[in-house]
Amino acid sequence: TKGFVTYPSTSQHKKRSFLVRAETVNPEIRKSEEKVVDSVVVTELSKNITPYCRCWRSGTFPMCDGSHVKHNKATGDNVGPLLLKKQ
Amino acid sequence: TKGFVTYPSTSQHKKRSFLVRAETVNPEIRKSEEKVVDSVVVTELSKNITPYCRCWRSGTFPMCDGSHVKHNKATGDNVGPLLLKKQ
Ligand code: FES
Ligand code: FES
Secondary structure, three states: OOOEEEEEOOOOOOOOEEEEEOOOOOOOOOOOOOOEEEEEEHHHOOOOEEEEOOOOOOOOOOEOOOOHHHHHHHHOOOEEEEEEEOO | OOOEEEEEOOOOOOOOEEEEEOOOOOOOOOOOOOOEEEEEEHHHOOOOEEEEOOOOOOOOOOEOOOOHHHHHHHHOOOEEEEEEEOO
16 A cells, blocks of 8 residues: 555554554645755855755745754654755 | 654544654664754855755765655655755
8 A cells, every 4th residue: 555554553462553654754845746846056055054954844944944953852853954055 | 752643543443542653754864863964065066966865765865866756656755855056
């Protein structure tokens, strides 16, 4: 069944498995787009360092707004941004 | 319980909920690092377009190797790379 994975039951008394949706990385951003691709023309970067989001939780996507901190805390994940540096 | 979310049971016959790990974006890459941050010095880019991974499934992370296609197909997700362009 495409897009689903089986997990073992957590019950000690019954052996059963169940279906949950396989993990999507992006729960909310631009879901009407078939594939979310963004472009950065690097000569147009204004700041010396610009962080770009890789956690898909930013309110300023495709830029990083620090939301990866909350995501990591809530899930135990370890994701962070891609830093674009002019030098 | 931090890092866990409840899902309703899929069983029609019993009303039960169970715990699974809240969704991490990154299941495998550099999990020994507290936060995976990468830097690109944009003046050192060699190609006109360089795609950087945002799906956390690339075999050449932090670069994109096209693995987002398989991830999207398997999960119904819609993630894609960040394209760094020299002009
Ligand atoms: S907000 Fe997504 S990586 Fe920082
Ligand atoms: S392989 Fe991850 S975005 Fe392409």
